[in-house]
Amino acid sequence: xxxxxxVVAFDQHSPDYKAGFPEIGHPMRSKCPVAWxxxxxxxxxxxxxELIGQLAKRPDLLSNDHDPxxxxxxxxxxxxxxxxxxxxxxGFLEMDPPEQLEYRRVLNPFLSPAAIERWRPxxxxxSEACLDEVVESGELDxxxxxxxxxxxxxxxxLLGLPLLDWVHYxxxxxxxxxxxxxSPDYPRVIDLSIQMAFRLxxxxxxxxxxxxxxxxxxxxxxQRADPETFNDEDLVGTLxxxxxxxxxxxxxxxxxALHWLxxxxxxxxxxxxxxxxxxxxxxxxxxxxxxxxxxxxxITTDCEVGGHRFGAGDRVWxxxxxxxxxxxxxxxxxxxxxxxxxxxxxxxxxxxxxxxxSNLARMSFKTMVVEALRRVPDYRVxxxxxVRYEDIGTINGYRHLPASFTPxxxxxxxxxxxxxxWQRTLDGEQA
Amino acid sequence: MRVRVDPDVxxxxxLCALAAPEVFLLREEDGHSYVVGEEVPxxxxxAVRKAVATCPEGAISIEG
Ligand code: SF4
Numbered sequence: 001x002x003x004x005x006x007v008v009a010f011d012q013h014s015p016d017y018k019a020g021f022p023e024i025g026h027p028m029r030s031k032c033p034v035a036w037x038x039x040x041x042x043x044x045x046x047x048x049x050e051l052i053g054q055l056a057k058r059p060d061l062l063s064n065d066h067d068p069x070x071x072x073x074x075x076x077x078x079x080x081x082x083x084x085x086x087x088x089x090x091g092f093l094e095m096d097p098p099e100q101l102e103y104r105r106v107l108n109p110f111l112s113p114a115a116i117e118r119w120r121p122x123x124x125x126x127s128e129a130c131l132d133e134v135v136e137s138g139e140l141d142x143x144x145x146x147x148x149x150x151x152x153x154x155x156x157x158l159l160g161l162p163l164l165d166w167v168h169y170x171x172x173x174x175x176x177x178x179x180x181x182x183s184p185d186y187p188r189v190i191d192l193s194i195q196m197a198f199r200l201x202x203x204x205x206x207x208x209x210x211x212x213x214x215x216x217x218x219x220x221x222x223q224r225a226d227p228e229t230f231n232d233e234d235l236v237g238t239l240x241x242x243x244x245x246x247x248x249x250x251x252x253x254x255x256x257a258l259h260w261l262x263x264x265x266x267x268x269x270x271x272x273x274x275x276x277x278x279x280x281x282x283x284x285x286x287x288x289x290x291x292x293x294x295x296x297x298x299i300t301t302d303c304e305v306g307g308h309r310f311g312a313g314d315r316v317w318x319x320x321x322x323x324x325x326x327x328x329x330x331x332x333x334x335x336x337x338x339x340x341x342x343x344x345x346x347x348x349x350x351x352x353x354x355x356x357x358s359n360l361a362r363m364s365f366k367t368m369v370v371e372a373l374r375r376v377p378d379y380r381v382x383x384x385x386x387v388r389y390e391d392i393g394t395i396n397g398y399r400h401l402p403a404s405f406t407p408x409x410x411x412x413x414x415x416x417x418x419x420x421x422w423q424r425t426l427d428g429e430q431a
Numbered sequence: 432m433r434v435r436v437d438p439d440v441x442x443x444x445x446l447c448a449l450a451a452p453e454v455f456l457l458r459e460e461d462g463h464s465y466v467v468g469e470e471v472p473x474x475x476x477x478a479v480r481k482a483v484a485t486c487p488e489g490a491i492s493i494e495g
């Protein structure tokens with residue numbers, strides 16, 4: 001059936017995609033829920049919500065494996081195109097079951113809804129402190145001053161790394177995502193990301209010598225029991241993955257929501273006042289913006305899924321962002337409907353690779369948004385200063401979202417003091 | 432009405448618990464869902480139907 005395939009001119013990293021998202025998916029999808037693009041070496045683009053769900057449930061047919069050194073089948077992982085010059089894979093997101101499940105089993109207990117609740121007080125205090133830092137000035141950048149900070153410090157806490165170290169990871173975590181290879185800044189960003197990997201390898205050694213609670217500690221413990229599955233290289237890959245997932249996606253989500261709310265004071269009030277609305281609205285912002293726009297897969301064997309044929313070795317991009325705007329699955333798909341429910345969005349991915357941190361993301365998103373709406377209730381975005389990611393094909397993010405508001409009064413201690421206090425609390429719990 | 436969550440299909444999206452918190456509980460270890468009891472009280476049937484419709488994995492089934 002290869003000759004019957006629908007061929008489209010499509011590249012999620014292109015300016016057209018950024019300018020056209022989400023409408024760009026409609027003409028493609030109406031021809032076929034999976035189309036072929038010749039860009040990036042040739043790949044299938046899945047835009048239909050039904051089909052994406054069917055495919056995601058077949059980890060036997062779709063592989064996430066990344067094997068840059070050709071030890072296994074030479075598959076190219078979850079980024080299309082695969083990054084050049086890499087010799088390691090991106091943690092358990094670039095593994096298949098059962099290996100991948102081993103990692104998730106170790107990390108899941110840190111990310112269940114019950115486990116996340118423990119962190120809520122810290123997230124509230126951090127959000128308050130971030131806003132305190134700027135509230136007297138009447139100006140802020142929601143990205144630099146709030147949404148970059150809170151998820152980053154929280155991720156440090158979950159990993160069991162020093163909270164104040166978030167600053168070392170912040171720029172590389174975001175810049176590696178938003179800087180395209182053709183940018184003049186690219187070599188510097190690659191350098192930063194190498195330094196980040198070295199720093200994490202150093203942390204790993206420190207925790208091996210001096211066990212600590214937290215995700216790093218749990219991975220080190222798993223390594224003792226099974227040094228092959230939990231080898232150093234994949235542990236560093238996993239830490240990079242957790243930092244990327246923890247730092248960048250929630251930032252993107254929070255920025256989208258605060259930008260959308262800019263011109264909607266009535267909706268701001270409703271979110272604070274109507275019980276339950278924040279829960280459905282959170283899912284709706286996640287659906288609409290889909291921070292992680294999609295993921296690459298490799299077909300393991302000639303197969304047919306949902307009436308569509310795929311060949312062994314074919315590359316597939318699961319376009320979660322576009323599938324989340326499929327009119328067959330969502331009424332008015334390009335509108336934000338705060339009380340939309342049911343909402344079967346695929347923004348956290350589907351199947352065995354579903355986002356492991358979704359509960360964390362929801363909690364920190366809600367806390368930051370509520371705190372922003374309370375502390376700077378009349379903010380207006382300075383549109384001329386808004387900068388979105390140059391390439392949104394990986395993460396649909398913002399680099400800057402500046403706003404002005406009526407200045408208020410500081411209510412608590414400086415941010416670093418709050419972080420320091422939480423560090424002592426966490427250390428105390430461990431002693 | 433009786434309700435079941437297929438543990439092999441559930442991936443812990445937690446949306447069922449948002450729809451019907453009285454019926455679906457989330458496991459402490461991994462956030463995956465299980466039901467309090469298979470028999471659904473009539474007052475909760477509507478909420479359970481919503482949960483079925485919102486589960487992104489199609490992990491929840493009802494009978495009767
Ligand atoms: S919504 Fe579905 S996948 Fe999510 S926890 Fe409930 S049953 Fe599991």
